[in-house]
Amino acid sequence: MKKISLYIVLALLSVSTIFAQVDRSQYPEPAPAPEINIGDAETFTLANGLKVFVVENHKLPRITVSLVLDRDPVLEGAKKGYINMVGPLMMAGTKTMSKDQLDEAIDQIGARINVSSSSASASSLKKHQETLMKLFSEVLFNPGFPPAELDKIKKQVISGLATEKDDPKAIAAKVSRAVLYGKDHPYGEITNEETVNAINVADIQSYYNTYFKPNIGYLAIVGDINKKEAEALVKKYFSSWKKGTVPTHQWEPAKSPDGNKVILVDRPASVQSIVTLAYPVDLKFNSPERIQVSLLSSILGGGMTSRLFMNLRESKGYTYGAYSSIRPDRISGDFQADASVRTEVTDSAVFEFYKELKNMTANTITEEELELAKANLTGSFGRSLENPATVASFALNIDIHDLPKDYYRNYLKNLNAVKVTDLNKIAPKYMKPANSYMIIVGNTSAFKERLDQFGEVIYYTADGNIKK
Amino acid sequence: MKQFFVILFLGISFNSLAQNQIKFKEFQLDNGLNVIMHQDNTTPITAVSLLYHVGSKNENPERTGFAHFFEHLLFEGSENIGRGEYMKKIESIGGTLNAFTSNDQTYYYEVVPSNYLETALYMESERMLHAKIDTVGVNTQREVVKEERRQRYENQPYGTIAPEILKRSFQVHPYQWAPIGSMDHLNAATLEEFMDFYRTFYVPNNAVLTIAGDLDYDQTEKWVRKYFSEIPKGTKPIPRPNVTEPKRNQEIRDIIYDNIQLPAVIQAYNLPALNHPDIYALGMLSTYLTGGKSSLLTKELVDRQQKALAISAIPLELEDGGVVLLYGIANIGVVADSLESSIDTQIERVKAEGVSEKDFQKLMAQVENSVVSKNASVAGIAQNLAESKVYLGNANEINKEMEKYNKVKREDIQRVAKQYFDKNGRVVLHYLPKASQPVKAETK
Numbered sequence: 025m026k027k028i029s030l031y032i033v034l035a036l037l038s039v040s041t042i043f044a045q046v047d048r049s050q051y052p053e054p055a056p057a058p059e060i061n062i063g064d065a066e067t068f069t070l071a072n073g074l075k076v077f078v079v080e081n082h083k084l085p086r087i088t089v090s091l092v093l094d095r096d097p098v099l100e101g102a103k104k105g106y107i108n109m110v111g112p113l114m115m116a117g118t119k120t121m122s123k124d125q126l127d128e129a130i131d132q133i134g135a136r137i138n139v140s141s142s143s144a145s146a147s148s149l150k151k152h153q154e155t156l157m158k159l160f161s162e163v164l165f166n167p168g169f170p171p172a173e174l175d176k177i178k179k180q181v182i183s184g185l186a187t188e189k190d191d192p193k194a195i196a197a198k199v200s201r202a203v204l205y206g207k208d209h210p211y212g213e214i215t216n217e218e219t220v221n222a223i224n225v226a227d228i229q230s231y232y233n234t235y236f237k238p239n240i241g242y243l244a245i246v247g248d249i250n251k252k253e254a255e256a257l258v259k260k261y262f263s264s265w266k267k268g269t270v271p272t273h274q275w276e277p278a279k280s281p282d283g284n285k286v287i288l289v290d291r292p293a294s295v296q297s298i299v300t301l302a303y304p305v306d307l308k309f310n311s312p313e314r315i316q317v318s319l320l321s322s323i324l325g326g327g328m329t330s331r332l333f334m335n336l337r338e339s340k341g342y343t344y345g346a347y348s349s350i351r352p353d354r355i356s357g358d359f360q361a362d363a364s365v366r367t368e369v370t371d372s373a374v375f376e377f378y379k380e381l382k383n384m385t386a387n388t389i390t391e392e393e394l395e396l397a398k399a400n401l402t403g404s405f406g407r408s409l410e411n412p413a414t415v416a417s418f419a420l421n422i423d424i425h426d427l428p429k430d431y432y433r434n435y436l437k438n439l440n441a442v443k444v445t446d447l448n449k450i451a452p453k454y455m456k457p458a459n460s461y462m463i464i465v466g467n468t469s470a471f472k473e474r475l476d477q478f479g480e481v482i483y484y485t486a487d488g489n490i491k492k
Numbered sequence: 493m494k495q496f497f498v499i500l501f502l503g504i505s506f507n508s509l510a511q512n513q514i515k516f517k518e519f520q521l522d523n524g525l526n527v528i529m530h531q532d533n534t535t536p537i538t539a540v541s542l543l544y545h546v547g548s549k550n551e552n553p554e555r556t557g558f559a560h561f562f563e564h565l566l567f568e569g570s571e572n573i574g575r576g577e578y579m580k581k582i583e584s585i586g587g588t589l590n591a592f593t594s595n596d597q598t599y600y601y602e603v604v605p606s607n608y609l610e611t612a613l614y615m616e617s618e619r620m621l622h623a624k625i626d627t628v629g630v631n632t633q634r635e636v637v638k639e640e641r642r643q644r645y646e647n648q649p650y651g652t653i654a655p656e657i658l659k660r661s662f663q664v665h666p667y668q669w670a671p672i673g674s675m676d677h678l679n680a681a682t683l684e685e686f687m688d689f690y691r692t693f694y695v696p697n698n699a700v701l702t703i704a705g706d707l708d709y710d711q712t713e714k715w716v717r718k719y720f721s722e723i724p725k726g727t728k729p730i731p732r733p734n735v736t737e738p739k740r741n742q743e744i745r746d747i748i749y750d751n752i753q754l755p756a757v758i759q760a761y762n763l764p765a766l767n768h769p770d771i772y773a774l775g776m777l778s779t780y781l782t783g784g785k786s787s788l789l790t791k792e793l794v795d796r797q798q799k800a801l802a803i804s805a806i807p808l809e810l811e812d813g814g815v816v817l818l819y820g821i822a823n824i825g826v827v828a829d830s831l832e833s834s835i836d837t838q839i840e841r842v843k844a845e846g847v848s849e850k851d852f853q854k855l856m857a858q859v860e861n862s863v864v865s866k867n868a869s870v871a872g873i874a875q876n877l878a879e880s881k882v883y884l885g886n887a888n889e890i891n892k893e894m895e896k897y898n899k900v901k902r903e904d905i906q907r908v909a910k911q912y913f914d915k916n917g918r919v920v921l922h923y924l925p926k927a928s929q930p931v932k933a934e935t936k
Contacts, residue, residue: 046718048572051581052614055607058536058706083534084512084864115785123795127785132854134861149861176798183801183824186753190649293751293926296639296647328579328589338576341635344643364643396584403586406605410535410869 060406062432065244065419066251070258072267073239077419078254079246081412087247088147088413089160094240094424095142096273097210097355098231105215106223106231109177111140113228116173118166123173129159137163141231150248153257161261167232171225181220192291195486196298196362196465202488203287203461204302204358205278211356212278214488239267242423244416277356278304280459284378284479287463288472289486297370297466300362301377303456305350307357309425314352315439316450321350322397323447324384324455325361329396331380332361340376342369350454354425359454367467371474374462378478381457387448394444401439511863511894514873517709518887523725524697527716528877528887530704532870538705539871540612541601542620543878545700546693548595548671549733549812555681557673558689560593561637565686566600566694567591568629570618575629578615585611593671596811597882603871606706610715616701617719620694625686634678641672649752650923653819654808657760660744660919661815665737695726702878705870737762737813744919749929754801755828756923757835759818761913766809766883772896773904774912776855778805778816780847780905781838783858789820792838799826799834811883815919816912828922839913846906855905859897866893 065077100107115137117123130137135148135156146160188194198214205212243262245254280303307317325332325348332346348361361381365373408414418432428434462478465486475481483491516530551558569575582589587604600619602612645651655670662668701720703712739762764770781789782805793800803820822831847855867873867890880889 046722048614048618050572052610054585054611055609057607058605060536084868086861086864124786124791127791127795128854131784131786132857134854134857134859149864152857176795179798179823180794180801183754183821186824187649187801187821189753190751192647294647296642327583329583334576337636338632341632342639344636344640364639364647366639366642396580399584399586403583403588403605406535406586407537407588407603410537 060409060436062409062418063412063415065415067419068251068255070238070263072263072265074241074243074258074262074265075423076254076258077242077244077416078249078251079244079412079416080250081246082248083412085150085248086147087150087153087156087245087249088145089157090145090244090246090413090416091143091164092242092244092420092424093142093235093237094242095235095270097275098273099208099210100213100219102219103222103227104213104219105181106227107141108215109174109181109223110228110231111138111144112177113169113174113225114139114163114167114232116177117168117170118162119168120166121162121168123170126159126163135159139163141235153249157257157261164236165265169225169229169232174223174225174228178220178223181215182217185215185217185220189486190293192294192296192298192465195289195291196300196463198488199287199289199465199484199486200300200302200360200461200463203285203463203484204304205356207488209278210275216487235270237268237270238262238265240270242420244413244420246413246416275355277306278358280304280456281461282459284458285461286475286479286481287461287484288468288475288481289463289465289484290468291465291486292467292469294367294466296364296366297373297464297471298362298364299370299373299377300360300463301381301460302358302360302463303460305357305359305454307350307352307454308354309352309421310427311352313450315435316442316446317350317352317454318401319394319397319439319442320384320447320451320454321348322400323389323393324348324380326397327400331383332363332377335376335380336363336365336373340369340372342366342373342376359456359460367470370464370466370471374464374475374478377462378457381455381460384455385452385457389444389447389451391444394442394447398439398442402436405435511891512867513891514867514877516877516887518881519713521696521717521721523721523723524695525720525723526700526881527713527720528700528702528881529707529709529712530702530870530873530877531707531709532704532873533706535870536606536706537603537870538606538609538612538703538707539601539603539874540609540616541599541702541871541874541878542616543700543702543882544598544600544694545596545698545882547593547597548669548673549666550693550731551666551669551673553666553669555677555685556669557637557671557675557678558681559598560671560673561633561678561681562686562689563591563593563598563600564633564637565625565629566619566623568626568633569624571622571624573615573618575624575626581615582612587612595667595671595814597879599875599878601871601874603705609703609707609712613703613715613719617723620696620699620720621723623690623694625683625690627683630683630686637672637678638675641675645672649750650756650821652748652750653756653758653817653921653923656746656748656921657758657815657817657919660746660921661760661762662737663740664735665812666733667737667810667812667814692726692728692730696720696723697725698730700878700881702874704874704877733812740917743916746920747922747924749926750923752923752925754824755822755826755831755925757818757820757822757828757832758921758923759832759835760815760919762917763807763809763814763816763912765813766811767885768813769896769899770904770908770912771809773900773908774816775807776859776897776900777842777905777908777913778807779858780842780851780855781805781818786854788838788842789818789835793820793831793834797834798823799831803835828924832920832922836915839909842906842909843913847902849902852902852905856897860894863894863897
């Protein structure tokens, strides 16, 4: 009897021993890091100057063709809004196909074609690639510009403007642009009913004739296609595209404000304030500091462990999320940090934003934060490679933004070489807690008295004008 | 050692409208946890996900919003992972994570560099074995969820459409409340109630673990067994609604005054259960109505008549039968009634005439494109495998989607339009600008 029970005890023991082998007190050791391979884009250039990149990927039987036109920003003035109508009007019929016929032909193969003033894309299953290219080139090179269709588009745009009047996110975006760049800058101009009504077909045609040129174009073909096949298709459909001289435009970068300005936009129905801290930043795409800046930005407001998120959400519970970013641009980049916070804590949230920004400049970035930010950016770089379009966009960016040829190949190496001292040194150059705009869209009567402590208070209307 | 159950599906299909086959292996632990693995070594990343079969429909009507709130709490930590450490650890290994809660499920996922697969498995097992929830976490996340509600619903024009539709479309079924739930209920909830919810629903026999990406099948299975085998099977009965939403014979119609400029018309028609074969014909009907610029309602209302700024059919397919929303925003100067009567005219046309052979072929091409494009990422594949397993009873249903669409006949589109898009059984809401609200009217 005893023996038997002993066996049972042993059996039980052995079971628990198996479980006890799982050491839950610490994280498992990772396996050796896998190699991150960046595939190559094949490339060739047509006689008309169109640069073509091909990324072959056979995982899914589909292809995507994307065109980018690299032009300078254009000031639209009294006709603001016409450039955004170029794409919709090109999609509204060609010289040989009405809008109905075109829409029908695209849907018949289950394809997607989108066109904007400086880009276009088309995608479909592999087996429809010939029809896709035919339709895409018809839209790009044979637009009909039917006047009746422009009238429809204008009506749609005016309806869209109406919906924006009550949309706090749209208001915040519009006012931010107006405040940062001013309304005489291509980045700050505002579309309204009056400017839309002033637009006619000739404006769109003239834009098309000036800027739709292959010599400022980059075409990426991604998917279930090899270089030879892609080359044959591109030659067939894009060779007759005529090159031409495209005008260039120079624009002044935006200026930082003297001191802090608090911009208030009243939306009495709001239960949350959208708080946006913004200021211009001089950061070109090929700036040697770009990687450092992306690390700074990641530490301040890049993810679910950033300083802003941990403070405003996880510690204070003011918001569902707080984030920041620094956008590079060849004319004028900008810094933006934002959160939607409940009305009652608006001034407290504003205080925390300034506090976090100030803190970034005070030599506070730690080794641990830097390592976390590096891991974050390394991880998102690695994950982005799952999408074959990423490799095409790398190739395009190198060309368009004059990046070093090995920018992406060396990206992880350069990222990992950044030191804490580098970041603490450049932080004051990019973090401007004393020269910024704090734009707040909300029920301002609930908190306006408590905001002049942060800077000069200026009232704006929801459509981006200073309130008189 | 018990023999486990392994199935390997090989991709063979002879149909002309075929989808790429997703190969996978699956097994079940003794505690009831279903595990699905899909290997794709092209990028050195791996997605790990846990689908807990608990959503807002499993909630006590006095404690709505519990499932979603619990999703927030599960990021708080475990016996071995301190508060706030969960997100930090995943980010520090170069991973990303998130979760969402629907009416039917709570879904958690991480995508990590593949050498950290074991870490991700360990972390998910920690949450299932012994999540740690304290009052500090509960109080903070309660505020965060309130802000989520304000941001998504109250501060967003047309933001309340989903909850307003659900509460009218479901008179009996717990789909009548949205996953965000009631803030009063969350205020009243105690820590003990949360722990009870955890012990009831967050058990291996109510979950599917899916791992997709750069992995080794044998090694992955060993790790899964190592970390998940010791988690005890749930002992409590898992509450699932067993009510059927009765068919209604009278239209429900209301006006909601919102902070908007342009009126919107929303019609909602109840759908059959997610695993009902008509779901595919209904999906095609939605595409016929608003998928692509040549679709019936887009062409007629946005393009020809210019009555709508935009219109879309949004199917909310749910386990016990969801709803499909037809959601149109009026163009400037167009009143809701006028937009609605034009929508109705077109729907009646489908019921009376059905779809042409040419339009049917177009629909098949659109469906094929969307089915083929669906499984483009390992995270997406993981989710589709898990949902196929839970709602369709077999992970391999992921590979049969096109086959099911191929079974839909042209006449079925007309039939389901007649059968499900019934004027008398629908809910219609007009969203109107607050400025147009009669002074004495009560606000909803």
